[in-house]
Amino acid sequence: MIPFIDLHAQRQRLGQPLEDAILKVVRSGAYVMGPEIGQLEAALRDFGQAPHALTCGSGTEALVLPLMAWEIGPGDAVFCPSFTFAATAEVMPLVGASPVFVDVLPDTYNIDPAKLEAAIHAVKAAGELTPRAIIAVDLFGQPADYPALAAIAAKHGLKLIADSAQGFGCTLDGHHPLHWADVTTTSFFPAKPLGCYGDGGAVLCKDARLYDLLVSLRVHGQAVASDLEGRTFDHDPKYLNMRVGMNARMDTIQAAVLLQKLAIFPDEIEARGRVAARYAEGLGDVVGVPRVIAGGVSVWAQYTIQTDDRDGLAAHLRSQEIPTAVYYPVPLHRQGPYADYPQPGGLPATEAAAERVIALPMHAYLQPDVQDRIISAIRNFVKRNG
């Protein structure tokens, strides 16, 4: 099998400095909140045009922390797509709130602003839940329609989260999603465009008070500088707990890995773009190739095509040692834990996409000759099957 994502090629490129960086942490003994954590947070601020960046233990924690900071809970509605990874919707029940599923645009797979607006009106009219926030997902690597989403969020007084676990590094008209969103979250799971060697995540935000709360929530609600203003505490403020938080820290070793990887990430984003362009050119006339929003730059977490006979194509490619994957065969609103949450207006575009999508090998190190083999295998299959 050729690799679906080639982390080995990337490791070869990173070479000895990567291994040295890991060993340095091992030898330092600063396994939790070591100096690499602060260095990575500074690098993420730079990279992401963000006033504040906070590392955490996963992309799921990155989503739950701002919901906790805003005290979103029972009786509250958070709007999100159903055509996404489970974590996007999972964090609402985790804090006691309700996800409200909104359909996606059929061409970009990202949340449909018109359907979102209709869903907000429907929830308000039903009167059972209080709309509090929107989680837009940069699915498969491309930015959601943030100018439209931010206008809707402002109009209805809602917080806007960009779940950029797949899209970290994507831009729209030269801006990262945080330009419009209150918060951007990402995941550094190894298979994401920017991944570490285990689990990791980050929250980027603009508001200093929110950042303070996130810092506190990351470590069991411990007192932060703003909590201590005007009061005296004779002990280590580490043991002054102001709110219910949790342990959501990133391991220092993962920060050391990410510092190395972030340095080559802009170059990798360009390489991913070249791979995507070659697929589009080679396949655009035989299958449905992805469309990117005008002004958008995708980081191509996945290269997802659409075809009538997805299972047949997958089997044909597998026989030629070419792996594929389906993201996502069953949308969240069709799955047990999420089936009873509101889905005003239905989700026809989501259901249609779930039947037809299939993702091809995509990474920055996909060589043109290997890619051409994938392209001709797909063309042959389509030709043979009419």
Ligand SMILES: *Cc1c(COP(=O)(O)O)cnc(C)c1O
């Ligand atoms: C991967 C992913 C997450 C969760 O990230 P973890 O680090 O695995 O917790 C959240 N949202 C989306 C869209 C994802 O793809």
